[in-house]
Structure formats: C-alpha cells, structure tokens
Amino acid sequence: MSEILSREPSELTQEVRVRRLAYSDLPAVIAIERRSFPTPWSLAMFVLELSKPSGLCLAASVGDELVGYVICSRYDQVWHLMNIAVAPESRRAGVAGALIRRLFEEARGVLPFTLEVRVSNHGAIGMYERFGFRSAGVRPRYYHDNGEDALIMWLD
C-alpha cells in the first residue's frame, strides 16, 4: 500500500453506502487504484482476492458511483488489510472510515488485523491509528519501486 494524496476535505452530498465488492465493480476499482498508487494493483490481483471465499472485499458507493474499496484477506488466524483507496475527489468525507467500520462488523472482532503501510504515508498511518492500529516494527525496503520501508501495524 502506498502514499496518500493530500486534499482539502470533500463534501459528499449523498449518503455513502457500503456493500460487498463485485466483479462488475472492477473497472471502477482499477480507475481509482491507478489514481491512488504509484504502483497500482493489476486487474488479476483484484480478481484473485475476490475469488478467495474467506476474504472480505467491500465497496463504498455514492448514488451509482463507486468511490472507494477495501480488500481484506484472512490468513490462518489473522485478517490482513491488503488494500484500501478512495477516489481523490471523495477523500476526507468519511468514506474510508465507513469501509473500515463495516469491515470490523463483518469480521466480527474475533481475530487480529494487520497491515503494511509506507513509512511516508502519514495520512494513512494517522487513519489507522485513529481506528486503533498500533505500529509493531518495520519491514526494511519492503516496496520494490523505491526501496521504501513498510511500517507493520496491528489491531488486536
């Protein structure tokens, strides 16, 4: 996962709805992904995650428009938050917060969550801390594009 684009808080005039992500959402997901990350996931990576029966993949929409998504995989006894992004024009309006709250509801709070985030992605790190994640070390040179370290975060 990668860096955040800083913007002024946006205003969403309609309600944000959170639901399961579908294969038919993937073109809109890819469009947001490419605007959000320097090394975006490929379509095949999203298809693979959606095909895992134990995964939790959620979409946030406003009206008919997809504005964000979260991809979470279960590995043994841990949830791994793999990817989360919100369309740049819809940021700072609570979309990621709505996705993460729903993720916690659907995961039913039994198992811990973990994730990796670029050490430079201060906005995302602040967001995760706000939801109770705490840092638990660094994976040196985890990101191949620029050799950046990953901060490992956990929520028990």
Ligand SMILES: CC(C)(COP(=O)(O)OP(=O)(O)OC[C@H]1O[C@@H](n2cnc3c(N)ncnc32)[C@H](O)[C@@H]1OP(=O)(O)O)[C@@H](O)C(=O)NCCC(=O)NCCS
């Ligand atoms: C990180 C990201 C998903 C946040 O989505 P969002 O919908 O804007 O987040 P929310 O509006 O729900 O924000 C929830 C809280 O997180 C924190 N936060 C979110 N963005 C922040 C930023 N740029 N700077 C500082 N804090 C931030 C704030 O505490 C915020 O609450 P507030 O707006 O009431 O202060 C979004 O900025 C994004 O898609 N970034 C690019 C992709 C990315 O970096 N993903 C994370 C990879 S690890």
